[in-house]
Amino acid sequence: MQFDRNALEALESRYRAALINSVSGYKPANLIGTANAAGATNLAVMSSVVHLGSHPPLLAMVVRPGGDERHTLANLLASGEYSINHINQSIYRQAHQTAARYPADQSEFDATGLSCQWLDGFSAPLVAEAEVKMAMQLRQHMPLEINGTHLVIGEIVTLLLPDAALRSDGSLNLPAADSVALSGLDEYLCGESLARLSYAKPGQPLQELASDE
Ligand SMILES: Cc1cc2nc3c(=O)[nH]c(=O)nc-3n(C[C@H](O)[C@H](O)[C@H](O)COP(=O)(O)O)c2cc1C
Numbered sequence: 001m002q003f004d005r006n007a008l009e010a011l012e013s014r015y016r017a018a019l020i021n022s023v024s025g026y027k028p029a030n031l032i033g034t035a036n037a038a039g040a041t042n043l044a045v046m047s048s049v050v051h052l053g054s055h056p057p058l059l060a061m062v063v064r065p066g067g068d069e070r071h072t073l074a075n076l077l078a079s080g081e082y083s084i085n086h087i088n089q090s091i092y093r094q095a096h097q098t099a100a101r102y103p104a105d106q107s108e109f110d111a112t113g114l115s116c117q118w119l120d121g122f123s124a125p126l127v128a129e130a131e132v133k134m135a136m137q138l139r140q141h142m143p144l145e146i147n148g149t150h151l152v153i154g155e156i157v158t159l160l161l162p163d164a165a166l167r168s169d170g171s172l173n174l175p176a177a178d179s180v181a182l183s184g185l186d187e188y189l190c191g192e193s194l195a196r197l198s199y200a201k202p203g204q205p206l207q208e209l210a211s212d213e
Contacts, residue, residue, distance in 0.1 A: 003019075008020075017185070018184055018185070021184040021185050022183055022184040026181040026182070026183060026189065027047040027048070027181065027182045027183070028047065028049050028050075028086075028179075028181065028182070029045070029047060029086070029087035029092070029095065029179070029180050029181055029182040029188060030045070030046055030047070030049050030061075030084050030085060030086060030087060031043050031044070031045055031046075031083075031084075031085040031087060031095050031098060031114075031127050031130065032044050032045075032046050032061070032072050032076075032082055032083065032084060032085075033082060033083035033085060033116075033124050033125045033126055033127060034071070034072050034075035034076050034079065034081075034082045034083075034124050034125075035075060035079065035123055035124050035125060036071075036074070036075050036078065036079075036104075037078060037079070040104070040105065040107060041107045041108075041109050041116055041125045042071045042072060042075055042104075042107065042108060043098045043107070043108035043109055043112070043114065043125075043127070044071070044072045044098050044099065044108065045087070045095050045096060045098050045099050046061055046063070046072075047182040047185075048061045048062040048063075049061045049084060052153060056139075056155050057155060057156040057159075058139065058153055058154070058155055058156075059084065059134075059136065059153075059154055059156065060151055060152065060153045060154075061084075061151075061152050061154075062144075062149050062150070062151060062152075063149065063150040063152055064149055064150075065147075065148035065149055065150070069101075071104055073150055073152070075124075076124075076138055076152065077138070077141060079123050079124065080137060080138040081122060081123050081124040081135070081136065081137060081138065082124045082136050082138070082154065083124045083125060083126040083127070083133060083134060083135055083136060084133065084134045084136055084154075085126055085127035085130035085132070085133040085134075086130055086131060086132040086133065086177065086179040086180075087130070087179070087180050087182075087188070088129075088130065088131055088177070088178040088179055088180060089178050089180060089190065090129065090178070091114065091127075091129045091130070092180055092188045094112040094113060094114050094129075095112075095114075096186075096188070097111065097112045098111075098112055098114075099185075109125065114127055114128070114129055115127070115128035115129060116128065117133075119135055119158055122135050122157075122158070124136075126160070131161065131162050131165070131177045131178055131179070132160070132161045132162075132165070132172070132177050132179060133159075133160045133161075134156045134158065134159050134160070135156070135157050135158035136154035136155065136156060136157065137154060137155050137157050138152065138153075138154050139153045139154055139155050140152075140153040141153070161177065162176075162177055164176055165177035167212060168212075171196075173211070173212070174191050175190070175191050175192065175193060179191065193211055195208050195209075196208065196209040196210075196211055197209065
């Protein structure tokens with residue numbers, strides 16, 4: 001199968017969306033927690049979180065256009081704070097349900113049965129049932145001219161994770177944390193490690209590292 005630009009343009013729109021949403025590969029599965037100025041909470045599944053840099057520790061995400069109907073975007077722009085919570089095998093169905101278009105006064109926490117976890121001095125809720133979770137401070141917001149989406153860049157100010165998922169070199173064992181991945185807009189997958197490999201250098205054979213190293 002091969003699609004050129006004209007063939008992609010001619011596709012039925014939902015078919016094209018399903019295809020193009022899958023071709024970037026396995027994506028992280030996260031829940032974004034926010035609250036408005038009155039303290040009303042909001043939770044939304046997002047697959048677009050991406051690593052931007054480690055020092056300072058920055059993560060970016062892409063939020064679709066939609067003005068005030070985009071509660072996550074409105075809340076995080078107003079408060080400057082949000083949380084990123086890994087979806088795990090115990091909560092992926094509830095996480096998926098947060099994509100439904102609930103009115104602003106209906107919290108997705110209440111609608112799905114997920115619980116808020118509050119950190120002192122931080123206005124956005126984290127997800128109590130998530131194993132890996134981060135309190136984020138908004139650092140930069142860029143509306144993207146090309147398609148009206150919003151690039152949101154935040155700094156990790158608090159990172160919470162299970163001890164058993166933290167390897168001695170600082171990397172995270174995602175299967176041990178039970179974190180799942182996303183394909184497209186509807187498929188949840190479990191991760192399985194193939195190998196951890198040594199730092200690549202020209203002309204030097206790769207070594208396999210112990211998976212818990
Ligand atoms: C699997 C999946 C991944 C999604 N990823 C994103 C995303 O990366 N960015 C985005 O803006 N919306 C994404 N959405 C859509 C939002 O979850 C959905 O629009 C939600 O209603 C937004 O909630 P809000 O209006 O409370 O912010 C995704 C939906 C699903 C089902």
